[in-house]
Structures are given as structure tokens and as C-alpha cells.
Amino acid sequence: MAPSGEVLIAGAGPTGLLLAGDLAVAGVGCTVLERRAERSGLTRAFAVHARTLEALDARGIADHLIATGERVRRFQIFSGSRLDLSRLPGRFPFVLVTPQYETERVLEERARAAGARIERGAEVVALRQDAEGVDVDVRTGPGGVHTRRAAYLVGADGVRSTVREELGLPFPGRSAVRSVMLADVRVEGVPREALTGRGVGDAFALLASYGDGWYRLVAWNRRHQVPDSEPVDPAELREVARRVFGADLGVGETRWTSRFHSDERQAPRYRSGRVFLAGDAAHAHSPAGGLGMNTGIQDAANLGWKLAAELHGRAPDGLLDTYEDERLPVGRQVLRVSGALLRMLLLEPRPLRAVRGAAMVAATRMPPVARRMAGTVSGIDIAYPAPRGAHRLTGRRAPDVRLAGEPGRLYEALREGRFVLVAAVNDPAVTYLTFRGWAGRVRGAVATGSTGSTVLVRPDGYIAWATDETAPDRRAAEIRAALTRWCGAAAEQPSHQRWA
Numbered sequence: 001m002a003p004s005g006e007v008l009i010a011g012a013g014p015t016g017l018l019l020a021g022d023l024a025v026a027g028v029g030c031t032v033l034e035r036r037a038e039r040s041g042l043t044r045a046f047a048v049h050a051r052t053l054e055a056l057d058a059r060g061i062a063d064h065l066i067a068t069g070e071r072v073r074r075f076q077i078f079s080g081s082r083l084d085l086s087r088l089p090g091r092f093p094f095v096l097v098t099p100q101y102e103t104e105r106v107l108e109e110r111a112r113a114a115g116a117r118i119e120r121g122a123e124v125v126a127l128r129q130d131a132e133g134v135d136v137d138v139r140t141g142p143g144g145v146h147t148r149r150a151a152y153l154v155g156a157d158g159v160r161s162t163v164r165e166e167l168g169l170p171f172p173g174r175s176a177v178r179s180v181m182l183a184d185v186r187v188e189g190v191p192r193e194a195l196t197g198r199g200v201g202d203a204f205a206l207l208a209s210y211g212d213g214w215y216r217l218v219a220w221n222r223r224h225q226v227p228d229s230e231p232v233d234p235a236e237l238r239e240v241a242r243r244v245f246g247a248d249l250g251v252g253e254t255r256w257t258s259r260f261h262s263d264e265r266q267a268p269r270y271r272s273g274r275v276f277l278a279g280d281a282a283h284a285h286s287p288a289g290g291l292g293m294n295t296g297i298q299d300a301a302n303l304g305w306k307l308a309a310e311l312h313g314r315a316p317d318g319l320l321d322t323y324e325d326e327r328l329p330v331g332r333q334v335l336r337v338s339g340a341l342l343r344m345l346l347l348e349p350r351p352l353r354a355v356r357g358a359a360m361v362a363a364t365r366m367p368p369v370a371r372r373m374a375g376t377v378s379g380i381d382i383a384y385p386a387p388r389g390a391h392r393l394t395g396r397r398a399p400d401v402r403l404a405g406e407p408g409r410l411y412e413a414l415r416e417g418r419f420v421l422v423a424a425v426n427d428p429a430v431t432y433l434t435f436r437g438w439a440g441r442v443r444g445a446v447a448t449g450s451t452g453s454t455v456l457v458r459p460d461g462y463i464a465w466a467t468d469e470t471a472p473d474r475r476a477a478e479i480r481a482a483l484t485r486w487c488g489a490a491a492e493q494p495s496h497q498r499w500a
């Protein structure tokens with residue numbers, strides 16, 4: 001079969017859809033194969049955290065999504081303790097509460113507008129790979145299996161990933177929680193907080209406002225553990241909510257219910273040759289902290305520009321391997337955080353719960369600890385490992401600095417899907433090198449009001465390289481070397497005199 005420069009993505013969940021949009025914007029042909037014939041109307045994730053909103057901002061779709069939901073700046077995690085997100089750096093000092101289908105709709109619209117193909121009713125059933133590409137068997141109807149050839153395949157096909165199974169990768173872990181009830185409800189009485197959660201030993205509940213009078217209720221009852229197939233009884237929801245929140249927050253009308261269980265699992269590898277795993281296919285954890293969809297979207301943001309660089313022949317050696325190097329530890333950390341939160345919610349003995357409550361109240365009142373908790377849950381503190389001897393900013397999140405001229409912010413400049421070289425001062429080397437030598441691959445920009453380092457920001461908003469060199473000649477030489485490494489050889493070699 002002829003080789004193809006195309007990327008196939010299994011799964012049109014949030015992970016696959018963000019990746020498809022990024023590849024299409026970067027000029028890479030890509031097709032999403034989705035088993036379901038119709039879009040899912042299921043509200044699983046409802047929390048979109050600050051770092052994910054920054055990723056969406058760098059794609060020009062954050063404000064669009066924010067318009068669909070409710071911003072929550074502070075929320076109760078256990079009785080008496082509140083997590084305050086209002087001091088997070090950046091434009092999004094809050095968590096956005098919006099149904100997952102809204103996030104998927106916004107991502108799908110962007111992907112289609114950029115030229116990605118999304119085929120529904122197309123199930124990946126098998127794969128084989130060789131040195132040049134991947135053959136993917138796709139079922140499109142009863143008995144109709146055909147084979148597609150791609151340069152790369154990404155398994156964004158969720159927790160029961162066929163791609164992961166076809167690679168023969170295990171998914172080790174354990175069951176985290178069973179028989180959790182989900183419902184969209186109205187409540188009698190207005191909760192003090194737009195997002196509030198509590199555990200009372202034999203039950204826990206979380207209530208989140210969509211901002212339109214409806215609330216998502218997540219409830220668990222230790223006294224009634226049943227299989228996922230068992231329907232949810234609104235009377236049980238009312239009883240659990242009363243036990244957890246007291247009489248004031250009675251559950252009223254119910255428009256949708258479901259029951260689920262969740263596991264804590266992670267694949268030992270995210271890459272096997274030309275096949276990658278991303279999102280729930282690579283890591284699954286409890287919904288505590290609302291981190292699953294956020295982590296999947298950020299996996300995709302990390303992988304997209306790397307695949308595009310490889311397919312355009314501009315990737316530095318080993319770039320594709322850095323996807324697993326960077327994202328697998330983040331997935332492990334997410335498992336730890338969501339597992340710890342869940343176990344605290346499930347604590348049963350009253351004395352232990354009292355200790356938990358007191359510890360959480362104390363922790364959330366200590367500013368450095370509270371900041372750290374907010375930075376972890378929101379994803380703002382995520383950073384990637386830097387090579388030995390690298391500048392201290394390497395691998396860190398690039399803050400959304402103001403830029404001189406248009407566009408006015410770094411995350412607006414990132415919308416072209418290119419690297420952005422941000423100079424602290426008006427630097428002829430930056431302007432000349434980026435516009436003449438690497439045009440189309442990197443944008444040069446000058447930060448206003450900053451006396452910091454000169455930094456090269458990756459398309460996913462993390463710092464690839466930085467320097468504090470002040471001598472113009474040496475700085476220009478360093479910049480040229482960094483651009484050559486990250487963005488490929490210059491189309492035109494500038495002479496020393498023209499930019500120094």
C-alpha cells in the first residue's frame with residue numbers, strides 16, 4: 001500500500017478533536033475515526049481548568065467555550081475548606097463549569113473549519129505497523145472492514161482503547177470507586193457555592209452549577225453499591241444529598257441520570273513505533289479534581305505540534321519521544337492527586353474525617369500551600385523536565401505576556417500554531433532572524449514592560465529555550481542556534497553585518 005503523510009486518530013472525544021484541529025491548522029492531513037454514529041450528548045466532564053483554558057485561548061476558542069458555562073473562582077472541597085483559584089496567574093483565575101458536549105462541540109467546529117475529516121460510524125478494529133507507516137483496519141458497517149494507511153496513528157479511543165490492546169500494552173491499576181450516581185438536577189434552595197463537594201463517611205456528593213438553573217450532582221452511597229446497569233432512583237439521590245448537604249439543598253426535578261465506576265490505571269508507555277496513546281486511552285483515574293478531560297486535552301496539545309514538525313521534516317532528533325517523556329509523568333501525578341482526593345472523600349471513620357477536615361482547613365488557609373494546591377489542580381504548575389545545564393525557564397509554562405504591537409498577547413500570537421520568539425527588548429536580531437531566516441515557522445515578538453529573558457515559546461505554550469545573554473552578537477548567535485534546533489535550518493542565512 002502507498003505510504004501516506006496522513007495521521008489517523010481513533011476517537012472523537014476531547015483528546016482526538018483537539019489533536020485533529022492542531023494537525024489540520026499545521027497543514028497535516030488527518031482523519032478522526034469515531035466508532036459512534038452520532039455525537040455524544042453525554043455530560044461526563046464538567047470542569048475545564050485554567051491551563052486547559054489557556055490551551056484553548058492559544059487556539060482562539062476559549063472565550064467561545066466560556067460563554068457556555070459558569071466561572072467558579074472558589075469552591076468548597078470539604079466541609080469548611082475552600083480552594084481559591086482567584087489568585088491564579090493568567091486570564092483564567094477560575095474553573096469553568098460546562099458540559100463536556102459543549103467542549104467537544106467547540107473543538108469539533110475548530111477541527112472541521114481547519115480541514116480535519118471526522119468520520120463517524122468508523123471503528124478501529126486492528127492495526128499493523130512497519131518502518132514507514134501504520135495499516136489500520138476500520139469497520140464501517142456490518143461486515144465492512146477496510147484498511148487505511150497512515151504515517152502515524154493516535155489512539156484517543158478512551159479507557160477501553162482498542163489501539164492500546166492492539167499494541168499489546170497492559171493497563172495496570174485498580175478499581176477506584178464503584179456505583180457513583182450522576183444526575184442533572186434542579187435544587188430547592190440556592191447553594192452558597194457554585195461548586196461544592198463533601199464526604200460524610202458513608203456518602204459523598206458534589207454539586208456544580210451550569211449557570212442556567214441546572215446542576216450536575218455526583219453522589220455516592222456506601223450503603224447501596226450496585227452494578228452500573230442499575231438505574232438511578234431519584235429518591236436515593238434526594239436522600240444522599242440530604243445526608244451530605246443537609247435539608248436546605250433538596251434535589252428537585254431530574255432530567256438525566258447515569259451510574260458509573262472508575263479505575264486508576266496508566267499504560268506503561270505512550271508510544272510504540274508509529275502509534276501513540278493519548279487521553280483516557282493512556283491514563284484513567286477517578287473524576288475527583290475533574291482532571292481527566294483536562295489531561296487528555298493537554299496530551300493532545302503536547303503531541304500535535306511534534307507530529308507536525310516530524311511530518312514537515314523540521315523536528316529535532318528524538319522530538320517524538322519527548323511526548324512520552326513529558327506526558328507520562330504528568331499522567332502519573334494526576335493519578336496521585338485524583339486518587340488522594342477520592343480517598344479523602346471516601347474516608348469513613350468519624351475521627352479520621354475530623355482530622356481530614358481540620359488538616360484541609362489549615363492547608364487551604366496557608367497561602368503557599370493553597371497556591372500550590374490551586375496550581376496543581378488547575379494545571380498551571382505543570383512543567384516539563386529540562387536537559388541538564390538548560391536555562392531555568394526551559395520546560396516551564398510561558399506566561400501570557402503583553403506584546404508590543406499586534407497581536408497584543410502571547411497566547412494570541414500562538415494561534416498561528418508557530419513558535420514565538422519573545423524578546424525582552426526591541427532586538428534587531430529577533431526581528432531579522434525570525435522574519436527573514438525562519439519566516440512561517442516562528443514569529444518574533446517583543447514583550448512590553450518586561451526586563452526578563454529572551455525566550456522561544458513552543459506552539460503548546462511551554463518554553464523551549466531561553467537566554468539572558470546581553471551582548472548583541474552572542475545573543476544573536478544563540479538565537480540562531482536555538483531556531484535552527486527547534487525550527488529547522490534557516491531558509492536564508494543572514495550576514496553578520498545586517499543584524500548585529
Ligand SMILES: Cc1cc2nc3c(=O)[nH]c(=O)nc-3n(C[C@H](O)[C@H](O)[C@H](O)COP(=O)(O)OP(=O)(O)OC[C@H]3O[C@@H](n4cnc5c(N)ncnc54)[C@H](O)[C@@H]3O)c2cc1C
Pocket residue numbers: 010011012013014015016033034035036040044045046047048100122123124125156157158159160161162163182260278279280281287289290291292293294295296
Ligand atoms: C462522571 C465523570 C465526571 C468527569 N468529570 C470530569 C471533569 O470535570 N473534568 C475532567 O477533566 N474530566 C472529567 N471526567 C473524565 C473525562 O470525561 C474523560 O477523561 C474524557 O472524556 C477523556 O477524553 P478522551 O477523548 O481521552 O476519551 P473519550 O471521551 O472516552 O473519547 C473516546 C472516543 O473514542 C471512541 N472510540 C472508542 N473505541 C473506538 C474505536 N475502536 N474506534 C474508533 N473510535 C473509538 C469513543 O466512542 C469515544 O467517542 C469525568 C468522567 C466521568 C465518568
